[in-house]
Amino acid sequence: MAAPAISTSQRTYELDRAHVFHSWSAQKSLQPMVVERTDGCYLWDGDGKEYLDFSSQLVYTNVGHQHPKVVAAVQEQAAKLCTIAPAHANEARSEAARLIAEISPEGMDRVFFTSGGADSNEHAIRMARLHTGRYKILSAYRSYHGATAETINLSGDHRRWPNDYGNSGAVHFHGPFLYRSEFRSETEEQECERALEHLETLIRFEGPAAFAAIIVESVPGTSGIMPPPPGYLKGVRDICDRYGIVMICDEVMSGFGRTGAWLAIDHYDVVPDLITFAKGVNSGYVPLGGVIVGEKIYNSFAERPYPGGMTYSGHPLACAAAVATITTMHEERIVENAEFIGRTSLGPGLRALADKHPSIGDVRGLGVFWALDLVTNRETREPLSPYGGTNAAIGQTMAAARDAGLLVFNNYHRIHVVPPCTVTPTQVDAALAMLDTALDVADSYYDGPR
Structure with a gap:
């Protein structure tokens, strides 16, 4: 039988x-x-x-x-050009970069494409280190930046523990979170002020000249969705300017409409040096991420090669999905x-x-x-x-x-x-x-x- x-x-x-x-x-x-x-x-x-x-x-x-418009865009791109090496320009990548630059802060006009969020944060950190000649990176305890060797060490949650060998240059700090305040704050204003004071004190004791960058989720996601209090991100920007530290805003989860704005930083009127993204840029239909690069960092690599890349940087199918996603977000x-x-x-x-x-x-x-x-x-x-x-x-x-x-x-x-x-x-x-x-x-x- x-x-x-x-x-x-x-x-x-x-x-x-x-x-x-x-x-x-x-x-x-x-x-x-x-x-x-x-x-x-x-x-x-x-x-x-x-x-x-x-x-x-x-x-x-x-x-x-x-979404039918995004599905159709991937199908049409597959029929025309499935893949091409990153060294060659192609319509989908060029248009995706233009649309991303269009929703970014003024002066942030270039996009380095990756395959996902962790890759994006890896490259943003590399750019910051090469730009400053420094090594250490600041990141919050309540944070998540990816699962590569570098980004898992920068992440603040417990998943770092089995992967932490203490050699990534990561220095963690407490970000603002009034409901479970580390600073015994009673108001958002106190939490903002005390969190910024804590961050600057830590930098001073660690040595300001050691830090290449601070990476912050504009609105922390996996660790609890904690919109920062008014003034906090601007305060971080001021600290970065004071000590020559690159400010990286991680918008991998919070970007592309998730918070009711194109980018979460739009709620806080702050301009970082680098912005990382992935996920919502094309709703995950084809893996895509990237780094939005400000003029200061771009100029560091205008005359010298940037020592980084990947086979699928700006993959045509992924970029076609991004073009359709962003266009549809505007239209609808x-x-x-x-x-x-x-x-x-x-x-x-x-x-x-x-x-x-x-x-x-x-x-x-x-x-x-x-x-x-x-x-x-x-x-x-x-x-x-x-x-x-x-x-x-x-x-x-x-x-x-x-x-x-x-x-x-x-x-x-x-x-x-x-x-x-x-x-x-x-x-x-x-x-x-x-x-x-x-x-x-x-x-x-x-x-x-x-």
């Missing part, structure tokens, strides 16, 4: 478990969801179940899944939609959930970039799950969201609510209702005052 046929979904799962080595995971315990198709803010698993995708995968599907006012949704629907809706659920200690965000800080006690602010780990409380909460048909991004005790920038108020309402149900599970672990 012939063996019973297995479904495509089952075969996909079995081949994954037999042959795919997954990132950030203990391999034997994995049970990955099989995704069969996607559309806009939705995806369907191997059993045909529908989910609202409020994770944007790894916070990058800014124009949603399978997608960045404006992200701002509107955050201000009128998602932000107010999440704050209303906080009024109902004691396990929500803090709500923060901009545009379609929000986090819920879950706690077991609002007075002590004890996290629902431990730093660098997980537990039944957060696991069951996330499972309840999935069972309800909602995918959200989770990091330790936080739920990140990060839908595509194309999300509608109706979809937000549906997602909030699903999240409301899941948060009942988190509330069951709450033991503080109500």
Whole structure:
């Protein structure tokens, strides 16, 4: 008798478990969801179940899944020119660079293309070191800049620990975060002032002439979506100018509409020396990242070669996707939609959930970039799950969201609510209702005052 046929979904799962080595995971315990198709803010698993995708995968599907204009642009580019070496100019790369420069601060007119966010940060750091002749790099503890040897050491979260050999030149500092302030601040103004004082004191004790750059996420993402207080990024800019330090703003997650602006720095009226990007530049349809280079750094390499590059720098398929993404964002006012949704629907809706659920200690965000800080006690602010780990409380909460048909991004005790920038108020309402149900599970672990 012939063996019973297995479904495509089952075969996909079995081949994954037999042959795919997954990132950030203990391999034997994995049970990955099989995704069969996607559309806009939705995806369907191997059993045909529908989910609202409020994770944007790894916070990058800014124009949603399978946007027809972006899909068509990739198809058309593939028919015309699939690939070409970086040394040759091509229409897709040139136009992508123009469009990116157009949304960048004045004077930031050149783009070095990479294959992703970590590559972008690696090259920004290299540029800063060569420009200054210095080595050390400043980065925040609550940060994430990538998983290459250099960027994982610059990252502030616990994933650095197994990879940290202490030889990357990374020096970490505490950024501003009023809800869990390291400076015992009571107001945003105090937090800003004390965080800047801490940063400058650290620089003085380490030796100002040692530092090539400071890299900051304009709005930290993976570490908690913590919009900086007014004046902080400008204060960092002043410190950099005072000591000749290159300022790098990491917009890998926060850029291209995510915060309701083209770049998150647009909220803070600051111009860094270098800006790194990836993810939302083409909604992850084809891997792409880059560094937006200011005039000062550009001039360092106007007459001497920049010693860096990669095979797929400015890949035509990826750049065609970027051109279509940015053009579509303009035509369909997608960045404006992200701002509107955050201000009128998602932000107010999440704050209303906080009024109902004691396990929500803090709500923060901009545009379609929000986090819920879950706690077991609002007075002590004890996290629902431990730093660098997980537990039944957060696991069951996330499972309840999935069972309800909602995918959200989770990091330790936080739920990140990060839908595509194309999300509608109706979809937000549906997602909030699903999240409301899941948060009942988190509330069951709450033991503080109500």
